[in-house]
Amino acid sequence: MTSHDFLAERFEGHRPHLRAVAYRMLGSLAEAEDAVQEAWLRLARSDSDDIDNLGGWLTTVVGRVCLDVLRARKARREESLEERLPDPVVGREERTDPEQQVLLADSVGLALLVVLESLSPAERLAFVLHDMFGLPFEQIGPIVDRTPATAKKLASRARQRVRGAAPSPDPDPVEQRKVVDAFLAAARGGDFEALVSVLDPDVVLRADGGALTNGLKVVRGVEAVAGRLSTFQRMATGTDTRPALVNGLAGLVNTVDGRPFSVMSFTVSGGRIAAIDILSDPDRLARLDLADH
Template sequence: MTPHDFLANQFEGHRPHLRAVAYRMLGSLTEAEDAVQEAWLRLARSDSGDIDNLGGWLTTVVGRVCLDMLRARKARREEALEDRLPDPVISREDVTDPEQEVLLADAVGLAMLVVLESLNPAERLAFVLHDMFGLPFDQIAPIVGRTPAAAKKLASRARQRVRGAAPNPDPDLADQRRVVDAFLAAARDGDFEALVSILAPDVVLRADGGVLAGGLKVIRGIAAVAGQLATFQRMATAATTYPALVNGAAGLVNTIDDQMLSVMSFTISDGKIAAIDILSDPDRLARLDLTPREP
């Protein structure tokens, strides 16, 4: 085995972790892959013999690359992810994928990723690397060009903004699935009372059909969301619906003729639906690499 092959094998061992870091930083699976690939290119050009802790070095590089990408996004005034839903991570409930297990470890739901988009790039980096991945502030500080104390303040400020901004999901997947199944039954039956009974009073519905459909639409409150029953019923009766894990939580994938029509993510809190996130942008759905199917 050549030194290059040995280094490549070492890098592949770290790839799932690096992809998880980049996904939480960027909210985009495509951009996360780009950031990880850039980390590999920088590693291949470096003198790897001088790297004592390869995992820490790579995490730092990915963090720096993601920070640059977030700043470039703002500088170009690109569409922020708060104006569209983040990419969902979809998996079958009955299939285990080791790489997706890493990506979904301590999973961040779509609702939380939307909240992270409200942070500025430095705040997001400090919060993600420290609070989600345990990186010490003395390693975060050089990435953001601050002192460790200043990096700690960035994370603290981000934590205050994040706290309470997204509902805390119920941890039990079986409980989540029962509520999602009840939603699907209410939608198929057009049962308004049944739907209302499982919605939280301050429920939020975010629907992203892409640019051609007018972009992200946000509906708030139990009356307004329940008022979408006719839309839910059309979706539930026209499509074939499969249960799936969406960012580690109980969700649904709707298909027509084996083509994904939409992905539905639910945030279940205290036994009620606190948030529904629906991605139906055909261009973005086409880039997702999994359509859950019946066993």
Template sequence: MKPDDFLAVRFEGHRPHLKAVAYRMLGSLAEAEDAVQEAWLRLARSDAGDIDNLGGWLTTVVGRVCLDMLRARKGRREEPLEARLPDPVVSREDAADPEQQALLADSVGLALLVVLESLTPAERLAFVLHDMFGLPFEQIAPIVDRTPSAAKKLASRARQRVRGSAPSPDPDLTAQRRVVDAFLAAARGGDFDALLAILDPDVVLRADGGMLTNGMKIIRSAAAVAGQAATFQRMATTAATHPALINGLPGLVNTIDGQPISVMSFTVADGRIAAIDILSDPDRLAYLDLT
């Protein structure tokens, strides 16, 4: 095997981990692919023989690339990232390929990714690399041009934001699915009271229809979300609903005549639905693997 071929094989062994890091950093599957590809290009241009820990080196490179991409977003003064749902990772409940399993590790739900996108780029990197992947602050510090102590403070600030804003899903997927099934039954019946009973009082619904709806709509509180009963009923009775895992959590893929019209993710906490995230942007649905 040629040296370049051997290096490519070694890189492919790290690809699932690198894409998982990039996805948590960027919330975009396409941009995560771009970040991983850039890491490969940098590796191919380097003297790989001088790299003692290839996995650590690649993780650091992907972290730097993602940090630059996040800072570029801020520099372009794009609309607030909260106005756009992150890309969902959709899989069947009974199967997931190794790359999806890596992406879904720790059940990084859409509700958590929305909170991550509200952090500064440096806070997000410190939190993702340390809290989600266990990198020491000594390794994170050079990426964000901080001391290890300052990098630790970045992660601490991010952790406080996450704990205060992102609900923690219940650990039992089967119990979560029962709650989602109860939601679907109440939706089909247009039953306001039944919907109200399974919603957390502080539930947040985010619906991203892309250009069709001028971005993401946000509805807060159980009464306001249950007030969408007619909309839920129309969806549940006109579309075919398919159970799926959305970022490792129970959700639904809704189709009409076999074509996906929306992906719904539910965060169930303490037996009630704490967050509902709906992606119905046709351009972004077309990009997802929903077979």
């Protein structure tokens, strides 16, 4: 084995972690892959013998690449992920591959990723790297060109904004699935009262149909969301609906004639559905790996 092959093998061992970091930073699977690939290119050009902690070095590089991407988004005033749903990570409940397991860990749901998009690039990096991955502020500070103390303040500000902004999902996946099954039964039966009974009073529905619907539509409150019963019924009865894990939470993949129609994620909190996120943008669905779902 050549030294290059050995380095590549070591890098591959870190790839799932790096992809998880980049995904939480960017909310885009494609951009996360690009950030990880950039880390590999920089590693291949570097003197790896001088790197004492390869995992820490790679995480730092990915963090800097993601920070540049976030800053570029802001500078170009691109459509933010508040105006479109983040890319969902979809897995089967009974099995997921190791890389999906890392991405799905800790139930980082779409609702939380939407909140993260409201943070500044530096706040998001400090929060993701420290609160989600446990990096010390001594390592985070140089990435954002701040002192460790300032990086700690960035994470604290982000934490305050995140706290309460996204519902905390119930931890039991079996109970989550029971609530989603009840939602599906109510939708199929057109049962308004049954639907209301499984929805949190402050439920939020986010639906992203892409260009077909001019981007993200947001509906808030149990009456407004339950008022979409006819839409839910058409979706539940007009598609082949299969259970799935979506960002670690109970979800559904809906297909028509074998083609993806939508991916639905449910945040179940306190035994009721607090958030529903629906991606039905055909262009983005086509880029997801939904072959086995």
